[in-house]
């Protein structure tokens with residue numbers, strides 16, 4: 067059958083009146099306050115079940131009420147759920163878990179960890195919890211947000227991942243799969259181009275994304291669905307919607323492409339309505355699941371898109387998706403010991419797993435969809451001023467960027483700690499240079515400083531340990547091409563003048 071015809075059949079199904087913006091059972095828009103409480107209850111049912119039955123294992127097995135390790139052996143669900151606790155307003159439990167993690171989690175173990183999954187879940191979870199810990203009432207050390215125990219744990223976990231390879235065969239440089247699309251395999255790449263551009267204020271990343279976006283729209287988009295195409299010929303290889311692709315409307319909303327985002331979102335929402343969840347693969351022209359891909363592991367992506375789009379439009383249809391998600395997850399997947407992965411959306415059979423992203427992402431995005439005044443949605447009208455040993459930081463003003471496991475990062479903290487470190491490296495480097503020059507030139511002797519070899523300035527925080535110091539030097543060297551305070555071609559004396567508050571050149 068020619069492809070166009072197949073698509074039209076798919077569209078016919080998508081356009082049935084039942085599928086678009088239908089009112090709730092009682093005809094009114096969902097009540098956010100009611101659904102906030104429902105989502106909270108959902109969280110605690112799953113979270114308490116994990117603690118009772120599965121901790122310290124990575125994940126809960128909800129059908130047998132026990133636990134198992136999945137991505138390592140890091141009490142993954144606890145780390146992944148930590149910042150969700152704060153978003154739901156539970157500071158006491160957040161504080162307790164921070165203690166538990168510091169006492170119990172050990173990254174010095176021999177396991178086969180997935181680089182990608184460990185990075186987004188463990189490193190991302192710890193980083194986010196570190197940045198939120200002051201808000202959660204945890205007593206933070208003097209160098210926070212540029213240092214702290216959770217940050218050190220995140221660093222340790224990240225360093226463990228570094229020498230490990232990944233699945234990619236980088237030696238041949240050949241494309242193994244020649245299908246191009248927006249889903250599995252590339253989804254987080256596109257997501258991070260946009261989010262990285264925002265977080266790091268990097269125009270190059272955004273330019274890259276916009277270039278890809280043009281090709282994606284030219285070759286893979288058909289009637290606001292996105293398909294898989296043969297990357298050289300442009301012919302459709304798979305007229306399939308993958309549930310992982312449901313992040314796309316959210317990403318479009320981040321670049322301001324609201325109308326396209328909303329149209330694609332509504333397409334995907336029809337699939338949710340058809341099954342009460344998103345099958346891993348959905349054959350668009352056939353309007354049905356794909357064999358062996360009928361499961362729904364309670365993924366967040368469509369809800370995530372609804373949250374972004376609701377922020378942008380206030381369209382109540384988006385709350386309806388939230389309502390449908392709460393109702394159907396509770397109806398289909400809730401069991402005595404938590405929420406179980408749906409193995410098959412056709413008959414609602416269950417699997418004995420509750421993925422950690424259910425508490426990290428699905429519940430979090432649902433709650434944020436229904437909680438318009440959550441601190442995460444801050445529009446800059448309030449902020450905290452934090453005095454660090456390096457200077458003043460403005461934090462918590464909003465604009466949080468979620469990593470691909472929904473762990474929010476405050477871009478201001480990144481800016482603050484990076485700026486201060488660059489300045490510190492500049493100063494340290496100049497001091498080294500100064501003393502090396504002083505030793506070479508006798509007329510400098512005893513003029514400005516007391517004698518003795520130069521010591522790095524003692525400051526609290528992560529820069530203190532020798533290995534970090536070396537790392538800082540490495541990064542400093544890399545940074546030297548675009549230094550903040552000095553120009554490599556400037557003579558030493560004028561560099562000193564720039565930093566005149568540190569010491570004066572008396573030669």
Ligand SMILES: *[C@@H]1O[C@H](CO)[C@@H](O)[C@H](O)[C@H]1NC(C)=O
Pocket residue numbers: 110113114155156157158159
């Ligand atoms: C916080 O979470 C703990 C553990 O689930 C629970 O016992 C406690 O009641 C919660 N507190 C609030 C304020 O929700």
Ligand SMILES: *[C@@H]1O[C@H](CO)[C@@H](O)[C@H](O)[C@H]1NC(C)=O
Pocket residue numbers: 176177178
């Ligand atoms: C990790 O995987 C390798 C290769 O598959 C295997 O030999 C090794 O025993 C595994 N290690 C652990 C701790 O599971």
Ligand SMILES: *[C@@H]1O[C@H](CO)[C@@H](O)[C@H](O)[C@H]1NC(C)=O
Pocket residue numbers: 277280281284
């Ligand atoms: C997409 O299509 C437009 C208009 O047909 C064309 O100008 C543009 O070069 C195409 N872009 C890519 C990346 O193929």
Ligand SMILES: *[C@@H]1O[C@H](CO)[C@@H](O)[C@H](O)[C@H]1NC(C)=O
Pocket residue numbers: 439445446447
């Ligand atoms: C920002 O948020 C505050 C508090 O929610 C609200 O009063 C204010 O109108 C918002 N400002 C803008 C520009 O949206």
Ligand SMILES: *[C@@H]1O[C@H](CO)[C@@H](O)[C@H](O)[C@H]1NC(C)=O
Pocket residue numbers: 499502503506
């Ligand atoms: C100081 O002298 C040493 C050895 O003579 C030389 O390697 C170094 O580059 C000199 N430093 C400066 C800043 O001139």
